[in-house]
Amino acid sequence: MEDETDHDIEDLFEDFPSMRSVAPFLKVAEKVRWFRSLGERPHAYSVGLARDYADILGFPDADPVFLPEWEDAAYAAENPEINSSAWEAEEQLRASLTDDVLLAIDEDTLNMVMTHIAQTVTPAIDAAAQEAKEFLRIEDDEFVQAAAGAAAQACYQAALVGMANPEDDHPFVKRFQLFEQGHWPIAIIGNSFLIY
Numbered sequence: 001m002e003d004e005t006d007h008d009i010e011d012l013f014e015d016f017p018s019m020r021s022v023a024p025f026l027k028v029a030e031k032v033r034w035f036r037s038l039g040e041r042p043h044a045y046s047v048g049l050a051r052d053y054a055d056i057l058g059f060p061d062a063d064p065v066f067l068p069e070w071e072d073a074a075y076a077a078e079n080p081e082i083n084s085s086a087w088e089a090e091e092q093l094r095a096s097l098t099d100d101v102l103l104a105i106d107e108d109t110l111n112m113v114m115t116h117i118a119q120t121v122t123p124a125i126d127a128a129a130q131e132a133k134e135f136l137r138i139e140d141d142e143f144v145q146a147a148a149g150a151a152a153q154a155c156y157q158a159a160l161v162g163m164a165n166p167e168d169d170h171p172f173v174k175r176f177q178l179f180e181q182g183h184w185p186i187a188i189i190g191n192s193f194l195i196y
Contacts, residue, residue: 019105021162022113028180029121029155034128035147037182038073038136038196042066046181046195053174053185054193057089062193066183070136073196074143076186086188093171094157100164117159118152125151147184147196154179 037046042064050064067073101110129148138144157172167173178185184196 019113019163021166022117022159025159025162026117026120029117029158030124032124032180033182034125034151034179035132035182035184036128038132038184039068039070040066040182042183042195043181046178046183049174049177049181050185050193050195052169053171053178054188056169056174057086057093057171057188059086059089059188059193061191062086062188063191065192065194067186067194067196070138070140070143070196073184073186073194074140076189076194076196077143077146079187079189084187084189090157090171094160097157097160097164097172101160104163113163114156114159117155121155122148122152125155150184150186151179 042050046066047064054060054062054064067076098110105113125148129144129151132138132147133141133144154172154176158176161167161170161172175185178195186194186196188194
């Protein structure tokens, strides 16, 4: 049954032009070394990605702040202001991309593709989150699950960009690239873009 589903997905990727970006994207996502840079001093490239993300999202005054300790990151992730205007801007972008994709395919097909993306990336993300938990001695299971969930969400968002209108300067592409660098971009809160 699983082989048939994989075959159906491969046919979809070939049949719909908007789907052709998904398979190459999944190959990239499977090779990401998730969470390898948590708490580390960021490289200039990561700082640049963070600034680009904030600028393109519409928050040029949000300075990247790379948090050194998991407790600080956990506090940031639980901050009641996390559902801020930046979060709303992301949600509007996600809804707009979804509408664009649904002009080319139906909702059931999109759901099937997103399920395939989840099945492909989740095992590697979960394993990396557990490794980070052990290496960094993180004592909060919910925090680890939140990090894994955010990484999976970044994959969905980046895949939507590829399906709707591939462009390197989309905020969701920059967010995914921050994950590629081993960080967890948590949220823009006030004038700070908090990243672990």
